[in-house]
Amino acid sequence: MKNIIKIRIALWLILFFVIGWLAYMAVVPGGKISYVYDFKQGSYFISKLTPLERVGEMQNGQQKIIGDPVYFNLRVPRKFDKARLTMIYKNESVLPIIEAGVLADKTIWRYYLQPLENNIINKLSQSWDMTAGNGTVLLQRGKKYNSINEFLDKEKNLSEIAVYNYDFKAEYLLANYKSAEEKQIIGYSLRGPYQFYTYLKDEDLDFNFIFSDLNKNKDADPINLNIYYNNTLIDNYNLPDDGIVSDVGEVGKNRELKFNLANLPEGAYKIELRANDDIITKSIATGRNKMAFINKIWLADSGNKNISLFTDSQTINAQTANPASLQVFKIGSQELGVSETYKQFSINNLDGVNEIKLSQDDIILSGDGVFSFSQAGLINPQLKKVDNNFNIDDSGVNYIIASYIFPKKVITVGSDVWHSATAEFDLIGMYQEDNKYSFIISIPGLKADDDINDYIEIGEIRINLEGKTLFEKIKKIF
Secondary structure: OHHHHHHHHHHHHHHHHHHHHHHHHHHOOOOEEEEEEOOOOOOOOEOOOEOHHHEOOOEOOEEEEOOOOEEEEEEOOOOOOEEEEEEEEEOOOOOOEEEEEEEEEOOOOEEEEEEEEEHHHHHHOOOOEEEEEOOEEEEEOOOOOOOHHHHHHOOOOHHHEEEEOOOOOOOOOOOOOOOOOOOEEEOOOEEOOEEEEEEEOOOOEEEEEEEEEOOOOOOOOOEEEEEEEOOEEEEEEEEOOOOOOOOOOOOOOOEEEEEEEOOOOOEEEEEEEEOOOOEEEEEEEEOOOOEEEEEEEEEOOOOOEEEEEEEOOOOEEEEOOOHHHOEEEEEOOEEEEEOOOOOOEEEOOOOOOEEEEEEEOOEEEEEEEEEEOOOOOOOOOOOEEOOOOOOHHHHOOOEEEEEOOOOEEEEEEOOEEEEEEEEEEEOOOOOOEOOEEEEEEEOOOOOOOOOOOOOEEEEEEEEEEEOOOHHHHHHHHO
């Protein structure tokens, strides 16, 4: 009888411990918790890397990433304010850029990216003069400035500066700028979200957009238009869904969104359309003569042929989901063939401004620069970026400023060198669904199907989360 009582007590203690542990993991009363994926066994909190065609098999607690990008989900028991991601990895292929990010906006699939490793900066730090402090790095080909603050305070030639993960405040003004004599209309249909630059001086910022809704998905399709000056939001416009919240495939009626803003300072402005791929921009009319789409443009399926664009991108990627849009097109004096659907084709090492001549629309173009429907319309206020297309010898750059922390060597076994790199994220406002955050690991230029044996190898992903304590939550309620 005594033994039975002891067994019951033991079972109750075990049950109490399990319930207590589960409650602790769900509430996280201290506001801090850490999750680890060691690539030896599955994790309830950190999912496997996907898609499978961009990763190798897990072996001996390691996994190769062979294509860009890959994703994983983080399951959380409650809301947190901050995440600190640390990755243990090998980069034997010396790939230039490794970044991690968290999904900020599902509508346009935008990830908030932070650096893990930049091998261009790593290499230049050994030969250029370097000043570092508080997570900021200044590299000078020849030392001229004694501190980062001195560099930021002095007037500089912007063509000599490149940035990485750094919001460099600089006034962008065009010499000899002249206003347009007549309105221009972009009559090519564009699909989904986009951003573009425009410019004005002593004139109004006026745009008239015509939209329609393909209604090919079951979600609502609102339209949000943001206007930025010097990376600051200055105005916002919205259109609700057209009322057809189903996937009937019935194209909605044309709808108009227009604005006219007066008394604005001279300079470059960024206009951002936030909408999903159901939204078609039928036309854009404006009195501005500068208009250049940033990094990406999707020419919708509207039967247009013999389309001409101009770009300053050094790398151009092209893809289509439409068999009728497979084509070989000209980029300057070179050609790029899109011979398969759902596959991205690329051309690199382009120089200057090039004309793109497409025979058919319904194709997605992306690159590291801007795209315009006229050469005169090109405008790109961005400074040069130290990314995977950056060529220091041809750039004319003498200064690099970056928000960057160098990776650390953690293990060296023979010729194997493992590094540890950390990225921090503010989770407030990030997209969350079913108690999950979506993360990305990005290695630009890494392709799984290019027959090149390049990769990075991961040994561990650790995520430290921080949020309000149970006491702080109770205090806030009362």
